[in-house]
Amino acid sequence: MQITTIGFLGIQHFEDGAATRGAILVTAMDTKPLEFRITAPVRPQSFQATLYGELLNEHIAVDLLGLPLLDAVETKPDLVLVRDNLLMSIISKQEIPTIRIMKADQPLMQKGVEPKMLNPHNSNHPPAKIYTSEKFAGNLQTIAEQLQVIFLQRDLMEPFERIERACVDVHGRQLGDR
Structure with a gap:
């Protein structure tokens, strides 16, 4: 598998969650x-909770936010990078290899x-580690090699800060608010 495009997928909480x-x-x-x-804000009602x-949090992250975003993009990524473990559940619902990236000293919890x-x-950014599920385990070494080439020049955690x-x-600005 050759990576030419990367989708950085994230979720952000507002209004005290x-x-x-x-x-x-x-x-x-x-x-x-x-x-x-970017999606409109999802505000679950107490009945949904x-x-x-x-x-609930996994449902919001995957079914209401992540999958619709992957469906909506015109430029389909070859690889999806996520930081939030909740988004790893998206793996079973779509076919784009999905990898969790985290700081090297962060516990895996799985x-x-x-x-x-x-x-x-010799760069200014700290080391990182990547992880995936069994579904994409066979591609992890190839993906790691390609990401390592990018990582020498670019901090792959930084696009999440942009998001x-x-x-x-x-x-x-309350854009997309209903």
Whole structure:
């Protein structure tokens, strides 16, 4: 598998957790933006919280935010990177390889596929590790090798900061609010 586009998929909570937005930034390999999408805020009602129980946050992250964003982008990514573990459940519902990226010292909190390290070699950003589910485990080494080449030049955590700032800006303007 050859990676030419990466989708950075994230969620952001607002209003003391009462509202959640999702966003995707599709980039070229050098993390230059190709496409950006953001959802309207999702504000679950107490009745929904009762019905979904502990599944509510995953339902919001995956079914109401993540999947619609992946469907909406015109520039389909070859790879999806996520930071939030809730978004890893998207793997079973779509076919784009999805990888969780995190700081190297962050605990994995899951058993299964051994994570791969990304080392920045003489750059200003800290090392990171990537992880996926069994579904994409066979591609993890190839993906890690390609991401390592990018990681030497670009901090692959930084696009998530762009997403967060964009979400805060959009939410502050109440754009897309219903």
